[in-house]
Amino acid sequence: GQQLNQSPQSMFIQEGEDVSMNCTSSSIFNTWLWYKQEPGEGPVLLIALYKAGELTSNGRLTAQFGITRKDSFLNISASIPSDVGIYFCAGEETSGSRLTFGEGTQLTVNP
């Protein structure tokens, strides 16, 4: 089945640093979603992207839908300790089709 390659697998940063993570696919996607999951909880939707080239922000988070429609990235600016968690990308090939998740990026922020 479809797979998404998410990198890096983990990141250890200092509070205040900026963070960048990305997701790539061998197939074209129609929709890209970014989620954050904290221990013992379900994933929480952060940003949804629907058009190639689209750049969307949610507070300190910015995500972009790649021009080729095969990738997406998520940036977090001025990280804070509560940004700790696992960030997942997810893609949908066509509207209403199965959502495929990446393996996640584990983010650790040192105060």
Place this chain on the structure above:
Amino acid sequence: EAGVAQSPRYKIIEKRQSVAFWCNPISGHATLYWYQQILGQGPKLLIQFQNNGVVDDSQLPKDRFSAERLKGVDSTLKIQPAKLEDSAVYLCASSFVGPGPFFGPGTRLTVL
């Protein structure tokens, strides 16, 4: 607006036993999903309902897993009999029109 509710939050069973999970989606959400999340991996779709009809169950191990959504609202996911490799978090999610899906807190299943 209340989120997706799931119960129980934790369950420990022995292999070959049966287990059932319950989900109540966000009010008005026609689409309901069950995902399996194995430790260290992203969620994997098991089954997707649109109202009370199945849209996608291609990744559901039908010899042991079953799910129903009889009245188009609540849903139950059952495993019978459980295997060691079924140890995972089972996430229920729901969506309507627009971005999503929105996830519940999950049920952590441990099979001994």
